[in-house]
Amino acid sequence: MPKNESANDLMEKIVSLCKRRGFVFPGSEIYGGLANSWDYGPLGVELKNNIKALWWERFVQRRDDMVGLDSALIMNPGVWAASGHLSAGFADPLVECKKCHARFRADQIDIKKPCGNCGAKNMFTEPRQFNLMFKTFIGPAEEQANIAYFRPETAQGIFVDFKNIMDTARRHLPFGVGQVGKAFRNEITPGNFIFRTREFEQMEIEYFIPVPARAADWEEYFEMWRKEMMAWIKEVGIDVRKVHETEVGEGDRAHYSKRTIDFEFEYPFGQEELYGLAYRTDFDLKNHFKEPPFRDAQTGEAFWPHVIEPSLGVDRTMLAVLLSTYTEDGERTFLKLPPRLAPYKAAVFPLLANKPQLVTAARAIYDELRATFMVAWDERGNIGKRYYAQDEIGTPYCITVDFDTLGDGEDKYLKGTVTVRDRDTGKQERIAIAKLADFIAGKVS
Amino acid sequence: MPKNESANDLMEKIVSLCKRRGFVFPGSEIYGGLANSWDYGPLGVELKNNIKALWWERFVQRRDDMVGLDSALIMNPGVWAASGHLSAGFADPLVECKKCHARFRADQIDIKKPCGNCGAKNMFTEPRQFNLMFKTFIGPAEEQANIAYFRPETAQGIFVDFKNIMDTARRHLPFGVGQVGKAFRNEITPGNFIFRTREFEQMEIEYFIPVPARAADWEEYFEMWRKEMMAWIKEVGIDVRKVHETEVGEGDRAHYSKRTIDFEFEYPFGQEELYGLAYRTDFDLKNHFKEPPFRDAQTGEAFWPHVIEPSLGVDRTMLAVLLSTYTEDGERTFLKLPPRLAPYKAAVFPLLANKPQLVTAARAIYDELRATFMVAWDERGNIGKRYYAQDEIGTPYCITVDFDTLGDGEDKYLKGTVTVRDRDTGKQERIAIAKLADFIAGKVS
Numbered sequence: 001m002p003k004n005e006s007a008n009d010l011m012e013k014i015v016s017l018c019k020r021r022g023f024v025f026p027g028s029e030i031y032g033g034l035a036n037s038w039d040y041g042p043l044g045v046e047l048k049n050n051i052k053a054l055w056w057e058r059f060v061q062r063r064d065d066m067v068g069l070d071s072a073l074i075m076n077p078g079v080w081a082a083s084g085h086l087s088a089g090f091a092d093p094l095v096e097c098k099k100c101h102a103r104f105r106a107d108q109i110d111i112k113k114p115c116g117n118c119g120a121k122n123m124f125t126e127p128r129q130f131n132l133m134f135k136t137f138i139g140p141a142e143e144q145a146n147i148a149y150f151r152p153e154t155a156q157g158i159f160v161d162f163k164n165i166m167d168t169a170r171r172h173l174p175f176g177v178g179q180v181g182k183a184f185r186n187e188i189t190p191g192n193f194i195f196r197t198r199e200f201e202q203m204e205i206e207y208f209i210p211v212p213a214r215a216a217d218w219e220e221y222f223e224m225w226r227k228e229m230m231a232w233i234k235e236v237g238i239d240v241r242k243v244h245e246t247e248v249g250e251g252d253r254a255h256y257s258k259r260t261i262d263f264e265f266e267y268p269f270g271q272e273e274l275y276g277l278a279y280r281t282d283f284d285l286k287n288h289f290k291e292p293p294f295r296d297a298q299t300g301e302a303f304w305p306h307v308i309e310p311s312l313g314v315d316r317t318m319l320a321v322l323l324s325t326y327t328e329d330g331e332r333t334f335l336k337l338p339p340r341l342a343p344y345k346a347a348v349f350p351l352l353a354n355k356p357q358l359v360t361a362a363r364a365i366y367d368e369l370r371a372t373f374m375v376a377w378d379e380r381g382n383i384g385k386r387y388y389a390q391d392e393i394g395t396p397y398c399i400t401v402d403f404d405t406l407g408d409g410e411d412k413y414l415k416g417t418v419t420v421r422d423r424d425t426g427k428q429e430r431i432a433i434a435k436l437a438d439f440i441a442g443k444v445s
Numbered sequence: 446m447p448k449n450e451s452a453n454d455l456m457e458k459i460v461s462l463c464k465r466r467g468f469v470f471p472g473s474e475i476y477g478g479l480a481n482s483w484d485y486g487p488l489g490v491e492l493k494n495n496i497k498a499l500w501w502e503r504f505v506q507r508r509d510d511m512v513g514l515d516s517a518l519i520m521n522p523g524v525w526a527a528s529g530h531l532s533a534g535f536a537d538p539l540v541e542c543k544k545c546h547a548r549f550r551a552d553q554i555d556i557k558k559p560c561g562n563c564g565a566k567n568m569f570t571e572p573r574q575f576n577l578m579f580k581t582f583i584g585p586a587e588e589q590a591n592i593a594y595f596r597p598e599t600a601q602g603i604f605v606d607f608k609n610i611m612d613t614a615r616r617h618l619p620f621g622v623g624q625v626g627k628a629f630r631n632e633i634t635p636g637n638f639i640f641r642t643r644e645f646e647q648m649e650i651e652y653f654i655p656v657p658a659r660a661a662d663w664e665e666y667f668e669m670w671r672k673e674m675m676a677w678i679k680e681v682g683i684d685v686r687k688v689h690e691t692e693v694g695e696g697d698r699a700h701y702s703k704r705t706i707d708f709e710f711e712y713p714f715g716q717e718e719l720y721g722l723a724y725r726t727d728f729d730l731k732n733h734f735k736e737p738p739f740r741d742a743q744t745g746e747a748f749w750p751h752v753i754e755p756s757l758g759v760d761r762t763m764l765a766v767l768l769s770t771y772t773e774d775g776e777r778t779f780l781k782l783p784p785r786l787a788p789y790k791a792a793v794f795p796l797l798a799n800k801p802q803l804v805t806a807a808r809a810i811y812d813e814l815r816a817t818f819m820v821a822w823d824e825r826g827n828i829g830k831r832y833y834a835q836d837e838i839g840t841p842y843c844i845t846v847d848f849d850t851l852g853d854g855e856d857k858y859l860k861g862t863v864t865v866r867d868r869d870t871g872k873q874e875r876i877a878i879a880k881l882a883d884f885i886a887g888k889v890s
Contacts, residue, residue, distance in 0.1 A: 019609075019613075020613065021613055022512075022609070022610065022613030022614055025606055025609040027516065027517040027520065027521075028517070028520045028521035028523070028524055028605060029605075029606075029609065030605055030608070030733060030734070031520075031521035031523035031524055031605070032521065032523075033521065034517070034519065034520060034521040034583075034593070035583055035584075037517045037519060037520075038517065039514065039515065039516035039517055039602065039606055039609075040514070040515040040516070041514060041606070041609060041610060041613060041614075042512035042513055042514065042610060042613065042614050042622075043613075044515070045513040045514055045515040046513065048515065049501075049513075049515075056494075061815075061819055062815065062816065064815070064822075067467075067487035068487055068490040068491065068494075069484065069485070069486060069487065069490055070484065070485040070489070070490040070493065070494075071472065071484035071485070072472040072473070072479070072482045072483065072484055072644055073627065073644055074472075074479065074482060074629075074643070074644055075472065075473045075476075075479060075482075076472075076473035076476035076477065076478065076479040078473070078476035078477075079473055079476055094585050103584070103585065130585040134581045134582075135581060135582070136579045136580060136581045136595070137579075137580070137631075138479075138480055138631065138643065139480075139548070139631065139633070140539055140548065140575040140631075140633065148479070150581070150595075157484065160473060160474075160475055160476070161470055161474075161484055161486070163475070164464075164467070164470040164474065164484075164486060165467065165486060165487060168464075168465065168466055168467030168486060168487065168488075169467055169486075169487050177487075182518060182627065184519075186582075186583065186584065186585075188584070188585065198519070198583065199517055199518055199519055288475060289475070370506075370507065370509070371507065374506055377509075380615075
């Protein structure tokens with residue numbers, strides 16, 4: 001099979017699995033959908049929440065040099081004027097076919113070729129700049145004074161609140177602020193499932209450092225975050241062999257950035273951005289604060305701290321994790337999710353659904369475990385089908401209560417034990433019921 | 446002091462504490478703010494996240510009859526046409542003073558009286574209906590076909606995805622879906638801090654039950670959720686003596702609701718809604734599904750399940766928790782937060798900041814504990830000031846390393862122990878360093 005066909009095949013399999021098992025549904029599907037919007041279903045919301053919780057714990061809670069923030073999605077338009085988001089720099093060049101009215105990004109097509117939709121030649125309009133922010137009006141009057149925008153990135157909330165945070169959080173430089181939340185961009189051409197959507201979720205850090213003259217080296221902090229991002233990529237289960245660090249050249253970088261690395265991932269549809277790491281200098285804080293917003297406690301010197309920005313997308317993380325952990329091994333198909341991220345940490349089965357003693361014993365284990373963990377229950381069909389169903393959603397451990405558990409099997413000494421099957425190896429071991437909770441806790445922490 | 450003055454005083458104290466200590470900042474403050482929008486600072490985001498995590502764990506993860514969802518904020522406009530949100534029912538009656546152009550909700554003022562802003566008499570315009578949804582446009586053309594709305598409630602996402610959820614989640618009725626997320630209402634008169642804001646966060650459950658003819662009693666499920674909501678109110682630390690269940694009369698209920706209870710709270714500005722519980726019949730599912738979306742596995746009968754809706758606001762929960770736990774006791778001021786919700790579970794102090802041995806020993810404890818818990822570090826000023834600072838943000842335990850800890854005090858047998866001070870009682874006890882992690886874990890779980 002040629003590579004492209006197999007790659008598209010993988011993408012189709014992931015999209016299909018996501019819908020069939022409740023990870024991701026098309027948004028507003030019963031109304032014909034809404035232009036590549038997606039809802040996270042019962043399993044998807046757990047996986048996504050686990051990704052966000054792991055990020056928050058790792059980068060905000062467990063680090064002495066970080067705090068968190070949750071700023072509003074609608075901000076004062078003055079923010080976007082200062083940040084540059086109202087300028088041409090945050091706009092896509094839009095062309096329209098005069099014949100069929102299909103719209104394209106001028107930088108993504110060859111505008112000298114026929115329209116990709118209707119085939120008309122030389123029928124494109126002149127490119128015009130189309131700002132990517134979603135506009136709305138606050139209050140009842142739709143007039144200029146009441147325009148507001150939904151944020152196109154979480155980062156600006158951190159910059160705007162910088163002084164309030166420094167005044168309350170008692171931290172010295174270097175020091176960072178992390179934020180997780182929705183952002184919105186009115187993309188002309190969203191697509192590729194949850195890769196590019198108009199509504200998406202970010203996990204962003206703004207890491208403030210002393211101005212270069214005072215710091216040992218901004219490159220030192222940049223390198224620290226580069227390593228942290230690679231460590232995160234590994235922990236979250238993304239295939240590091242498919243991740244490529246790309247230096248963004250001077251011509252392609254934002255004018256204020258002195259260095260940018262794109263972390264690109266080999267998606268089935270091509271090598272595209274996964275994460276970004278940028279040294280933004282003091283550009284942002286100078287935009288928002290006329291006076292230096294930071295004063296060194298020792299020297300009394302006032303200045304605008306410089307910023308390193310590790311920027312991660314939640315939805316792209318989830319897509320890369322799904323693509324990386326999807327495994328076909330002979331007859332088995334499974335998601336090799338890190339146990340910490342798996343929606344269910346374990347599934348509990350009675351060997352046979354029509355034996356009340358087995359069901360009662362299994363139910364007791366299920367009830368005990370789910371007081372602490374997310375645990376699935378399944379008594380449908382045969383064990384093989386249940387394994388298949390749990391493999392497909394990445395449940396790391398399947399626990400089966402059989403006649404040995406009850407002391408009714410050949411091996412009497414197996415009474416009080418259950419079979420625990422490992423998702424990745426398919427191997428089974430007997431574990432005492434009393435030790436199950438500790439066993440799972442050890443695997444998921 | 447008259448009651449109102451003392452009450453306003455409390456509100457001012459909470460707002461001031463929230464800003465001073467990093468719980469809540471005015472949104473876009475350096476740009477003059479944005480009409481009662483608020484950002485959650487380093488401590489506020491932790492408290493808010495803890496509230497949401499507790500709700501999710503209690504109502505979604507630990508219940509066998511619930512699953513979660515995270516649907517998109519922007520939905521197909523057809524959703525809002527079907528749900529009734531585009532109709533006059535989801536609009537405020539707006540009047541404007543012709544003289545000063547101040548705007549009011551006609552149902553909140555006496556429009557026969559002089560304008561509350563400029564004093565003009567009989568100068569109000571006729572009331573006109575103003576829809577509360579934030580409107581925007583998808584794609585570059587601002588035309589009717591591209592209008593989209595940001596959701597005014599999370600509930601409709603659950604109804605629209607009902608079939609996808611039922612097809613993937615393998616559950617029987619009764620069965621519920623929980624969702625946490627932002628919603629937006631273009632209120633004419635937001636106010637009272639985080640009580641009423643245009644951008645807010647909801648925690649909603651739609652609990653689907655068999656149609657009344659088949660159920661033992663819809664009132665049974667309604668009562669179950671009434672009790673669950675009261676149990677939640679207690680667990681989260683809201684003063685139950687200030688919570689009042691109010692039956693909403695037939696004239697005031699939505700026409701589709703057969704019963705609604707408002708859980709009202711005595712805020713300093715008056716007794717107002719905290720949560721709502723409504724029996725919405727099959728109104729919502731019938732709006733969205735022409736055909737019955739559920740088929741009973743046993744009887745094969747197809748029908749539209751009925752719905753009980755416990756609806757909670759995240760921001761109001763946080764406000765009620767802050768108001769309920771704020772305590773002035775003699776010279777002490779503290780937030781009596783449930784330890785599970787407190788931003789920091791403990792604070793670690795060296796008795797004296799200028800004794801390296803004390804600082805080293807305290808730092809080791811701090812580093813060990815913060816691998817598991819959110820823990821604060823403080824070496825400023827004297828112990829009394831540090832207690833004061835931690836009390837004010839609700840840190841339940843303060844751990845002090847002193848000379849006894851090092852074995853350098855009078856009581857040699859206290860070596861390896863620290864002083865742990867309880868926030869609520871102010872009492873201190875000695876605890877072995879080796880037992881600290883278990884001590885805290887026992888208190889916060």
